[in-house]
Amino acid sequence: MLPQKAQQWIDERTGYKNFLHAIFLLNFPTQRRSRWQFLWGGALVLMMLVEMVTGALLMTVYSPSEASAWGSVHYIETQVDLGWFVRGLHHYTAHMMIVAIIVHIFLVIISAGYRKPKEFIYWTSLLIGGVIIGLTITGNPLPWDQKGYWSYQIETGIAGTMPVIGSTLRSLVVGGSEFGNLTLTRLYTIHVIVLPVIALLLFTFHMALIRRERLRTAKIREAADDPEIDFQLDEDDPVKDEITQPYWPYQTTRTLVLTLILMGIIIIQLIVYPALKNQHVSVGHDGWEADLPASEIKLEAPADSYIPYVARPEWFVRFLFELRHLVPKELEVLVTAVLPGVILAVLFLVPFYEKVFGEKWGQRLAIFVYVGGLLIISGISWYGIQMERNAPDYALKRSQEIAYAARASWLASKNGVPPEGPDSLLRNDPKSMGPLIFARHCGICHTWNGHDGTGQYIMELKDGKRVKATPRASDLAGFATTKWLTEFLMNPRSPKFFGHVGAMKGGDAILNGDMNDWADSYVGPEGILTKDDIEAVAALVAREANHRDFKPLSEETVKRGVSVFSGIDFKDKSGKVVDFYGYCAQCHAMKAGDPEEEGGGAAPDFNGYGSEKWLTDFIRKPGAERFYGDKNIMPSFEESKLSKHDLNLLVKWMRGEWQRPEQEK
Amino acid sequence: MQSVHSGLLIDHCRFSDLKVLTMRRRKFLKHCTSILGSLYATILAVPALGFLFSTLKRGNQTDRTYRLTRLNDLEPGVPQRFTIIDQRVDAWTKYPPGPIGSVWLSKSKDGAVTAFSSTCPHLGCVIDYVAGDEEYFCPCHAATFQPDGAMVSGPQPRGMDELKTTIETIRGDQWVKVEYQKFETGIAEKYPIG
Numbered sequence: 001m002l003p004q005k006a007q008q009w010i011d012e013r014t015g016y017k018n019f020l021h022a023i024f025l026l027n028f029p030t031q032r033r034s035r036w037q038f039l040w041g042g043a044l045v046l047m048m049l050v051e052m053v054t055g056a057l058l059m060t061v062y063s064p065s066e067a068s069a070w071g072s073v074h075y076i077e078t079q080v081d082l083g084w085f086v087r088g089l090h091h092y093t094a095h096m097m098i099v100a101i102i103v104h105i106f107l108v109i110i111s112a113g114y115r116k117p118k119e120f121i122y123w124t125s126l127l128i129g130g131v132i133i134g135l136t137i138t139g140n141p142l143p144w145d146q147k148g149y150w151s152y153q154i155e156t157g158i159a160g161t162m163p164v165i166g167s168t169l170r171s172l173v174v175g176g177s178e179f180g181n182l183t184l185t186r187l188y189t190i191h192v193i194v195l196p197v198i199a200l201l202l203f204t205f206h207m208a209l210i211r212r213e214r215l216r217t218a219k220i221r222e223a224a225d226d227p228e229i230d231f232q233l234d235e236d237d238p239v240k241d242e243i244t245q246p247y248w249p250y251q252t253t254r255t256l257v258l259t260l261i262l263m264g265i266i267i268i269q270l271i272v273y274p275a276l277k278n279q280h281v282s283v284g285h286d287g288w289e290a291d292l293p294a295s296e297i298k299l300e301a302p303a304d305s306y307i308p309y310v311a312r313p314e315w316f317v318r319f320l321f322e323l324r325h326l327v328p329k330e331l332e333v334l335v336t337a338v339l340p341g342v343i344l345a346v347l348f349l350v351p352f353y354e355k356v357f358g359e360k361w362g363q364r365l366a367i368f369v370y371v372g373g374l375l376i377i378s379g380i381s382w383y384g385i386q387m388e389r390n391a392p393d394y395a396l397k398r399s400q401e402i403a404y405a406a407r408a409s410w411l412a413s414k415n416g417v418p419p420e421g422p423d424s425l426l427r428n429d430p431k432s433m434g435p436l437i438f439a440r441h442c443g444i445c446h447t448w449n450g451h452d453g454t455g456q457y458i459m460e461l462k463d464g465k466r467v468k469a470t471p472r473a474s475d476l477a478g479f480a481t482t483k484w485l486t487e488f489l490m491n492p493r494s495p496k497f498f499g500h501v502g503a504m505k506g507g508d509a510i511l512n513g514d515m516n517d518w519a520d521s522y523v524g525p526e527g528i529l530t531k532d533d534i535e536a537v538a539a540l541v542a543r544e545a546n547h548r549d550f551k552p553l554s555e556e557t558v559k560r561g562v563s564v565f566s567g568i569d570f571k572d573k574s575g576k577v578v579d580f581y582g583y584c585a586q587c588h589a590m591k592a593g594d595p596e597e598e599g600g601g602a603a604p605d606f607n608g609y610g611s612e613k614w615l616t617d618f619i620r621k622p623g624a625e626r627f628y629g630d631k632n633i634m635p636s637f638e639e640s641k642l643s644k645h646d647l648n649l650l651v652k653w654m655r656g657e658w659q660r661p662e663q664e665k
Numbered sequence: 666m667q668s669v670h671s672g673l674l675i676d677h678c679r680f681s682d683l684k685v686l687t688m689r690r691r692k693f694l695k696h697c698t699s700i701l702g703s704l705y706a707t708i709l710a711v712p713a714l715g716f717l718f719s720t721l722k723r724g725n726q727t728d729r730t731y732r733l734t735r736l737n738d739l740e741p742g743v744p745q746r747f748t749i750i751d752q753r754v755d756a757w758t759k760y761p762p763g764p765i766g767s768v769w770l771s772k773s774k775d776g777a778v779t780a781f782s783s784t785c786p787h788l789g790c791v792i793d794y795v796a797g798d799e800e801y802f803c804p805c806h807a808a809t810f811q812p813d814g815a816m817v818s819g820p821q822p823r824g825m826d827e828l829k830t831t832i833e834t835i836r837g838d839q840w841v842k843v844e845y846q847k848f849e850t851g852i853a854e855k856y857p858i859g
């Protein structure tokens with residue numbers, strides 16, 4: 001601190017002491033009666049300061065563009081020292097501020113802080129509340145993850161339904177009709193400059209009004225207490241029971257206590273909440289296992305309209321979103337534009353209630369409207385969240401979202417974010433895209449562990465009820481593995497394999513075709529082939545696929561497999577070499593199982609069966625001579641239907657080939 | 666600090682013992698304010714400093730070794746420039762492999778290989794080799810260097826930055842490997858960046 005003399009020297013020339021007193025409310029008289037109530041305003045100021053400091057820090061790393069927003073936030077969370085803490089503080093403090101402003105306004109209402117001459121103080125606090133909500137709405141989409149992206153879609157959508165100005169407003173904010181780089185730069189500008197400046201101006205105005213009002217009260221008291229002045233207060237004048245007390249240090253201490261308590265809650269929240277957030281869903285539904293524990297998922301997956309995500313708005317606009325779904329389409333504008341307007345008007349008009357109903361009832365009405373409104377709004381939001389969580393496929397959808405979030409985070413930490421943007425992390429990842437491509441192209445006929453690859457089922461209407469549709473072709477999970485092939489050979493007609501194809505045109509030739517006759521003649525209790533024979537030949541064929549977890553075959557298995565495949569040296573149950581007419585090479589070609597190179601030809605070629613190349617060629621043209629020829633009933637997927645990129649991802653996914661965490665160890 | 670006695674306030678001093686009490690209380694509260702205030706400031710300042718300083722230490726690329734050419738492909742006495750191709754990580758973005766710099770390799774008559782970074786120690790332009798004059802030349806501010814990297818003339822504060830080389834035999838062929846590194850420009854010492 002400066003020595004007394006220097007302080008005085010400067011003060012004589014600048015008057016800084018008075019200035020500081022004015023700014024920091026050092027000698028600002030406060031009502032004693034409401035001293036605990038007005039702490040919330042002070043706490044809001046201190047929290048705003050936290051927001052400004054943490055916000056400025058985040059600005060030093062954050063980069064508002066589609067290609068880098070997500071990556072930069074992920075970088076903050078994972079690479080920057082205490083980045084997670086700074087970002088968490090910024091995020092949760094914002095939400096705490098909304099809570100604080102709700103409490104603050106409530107306290108203002110119950111202490112009649114809107115009464116003459118304080119109307120403008122009340123109105124400015126409402127406006128500040130609005131700006132804080134605006135800051136939260138514009139802040140949440142900045143990471144450009146699925147959550148922010150979709151909630152901003154909803155919020156701008158709601159803005160777009162406003163009559164007359166709606167669509168102009170929306171395109172102004174969005175920067176065009178579609179979301180993109182301009183959306184982010186605009187959001188960023190609004191979030192870091194426009195709204196903070198408005199908030200500061202409002203705050204200055206608010207404080208100036210409060211100061212004026214307090215000084216006035218203090219003066220009145222002083223005059224009333226001064227025996228020299230001939231001035232007495234009325235018995236029922238509220239100023240009568242006000243004992244004023246300087247803000248500093250009395251109020252500052254209390255304000256700091258409250259602020260620190262709130263910040264303590266925020267810090268606990270930011271440490272504990274990420275781990276608890278997804279507790280209510282069992283992660284790993286239908287194969288959607290996450291690559292990271294839930295507590296390490298700091299961001300949802302990068303914004304991408306192709307990756308499924310259920311849009312959920314922020315909690316404080318949730319009620320609008322829910323109501324919007326409850327009313328018919330034509331009335332939507334009532335909910336999205338009229339209702340918020342009505343809420344605003346109801347709040348703004350509070351000072352006039354007393355004009356109509358008298359002081360006592362006017363205030364009661366204000367309290368009733370405020371508390372009642374809050375209860376209704378939270379009730380609707382709570383109802384909406386419960387409805388969503390109780391929906392039958394909520395667990396599936398949420399665990400899918402979590403799996404994507406975890407996958408993207410893991411890939412980003414492992415490989416870095418490519419320059420073209422974070423969405424390519426998942427777009428080029430077989431594990432993430434495979435199920436979607438399968439569901440889209442294959443899931444109409446085939447199944448994957450019974451579902452369509454993503455865990456969903458294709459539904460159809462039967463007798464007026466929605467039921468799971470019967471698949472039309474085989475289940476492809478585990479395709480070309482020893483297990484899958486063994487099951488198939490034991491019973492080609494099972495519903496898992498050819499069972500359903502009969503319903504399709506030309507399918508009967510396959511269902512009741514040669515493979516079926518073969519199984520009838522050689523497999524089963526009467527058949528000559530034992531389970532071991534089937535398993536050996538299945539393993540031999542599965543070896544062609546060369547799956548990542550395929551274990552090398554023993555020589556004995558190979559020999560046995562070859563004997564079944566080619567019929568050479570075939571031994572029956574008793575170990576005697578016998579003639580075997582059901583050998584595979586008659587119809588199927590596969591060099592590894594066919595020493596005499598008979599070469600098959602009548603049925604699909606097994607050279608490289610299930611390998612990347614085989615699957616690619618097959619899917620492109622299942623009716624090729626090598627494959628089903630003219631018996632084929634599967635549509636071919638040419639480049640125009642299924643791009644090379646997607647086909648590659650699909651095939652890799654079917655074969656279980658993608659970057660895995662456990663491989664790194 | 667005396668400002669609380671501002672004339673605007675209600676007079677606390679009407680009763681003298683009450684006044685003593687009030688003064689004590691006020692002192693106590695002042696202490697409380699400063700303690701709580703510093704706690705508040707610490708909660709903000711510690712993460713802030715951690716955050717800021719950790720983003721300063723970005724780009725800590727460890728020096729890497731690159732296999733550039735076969736020893737036999739180098740012509741003795743004629744420096745040749747090789748581009749270093751590598752992945753570049755810029756904060757969160759990882760770029761696909763691309764040129765990140767280049768080096769001059771020269772082999773003496775007795776087969777010893779020297780490597781120089783092609784980055785000019787003056788202000789970082791790319792140094793050329795002028796075959797006719799047998800010297801290195803930086804086009805930006807006309808720095809010239811001898812074939813052994815020593816300064817000849819120009820504004821540069823030091824000679825060319827030599828890089829460590831090793832010879833590795835791979836399937837009978839001898840390959841030149843260079844440890845590529847960047848150095849601070851504009852100062853007399855050779856001070857590695859990162």
Ligand code: FES
Pocket residue numbers: 785786787788789790803804805806807808819820821
């Ligand atoms: S940069 Fe090379 S001479 Fe200046």
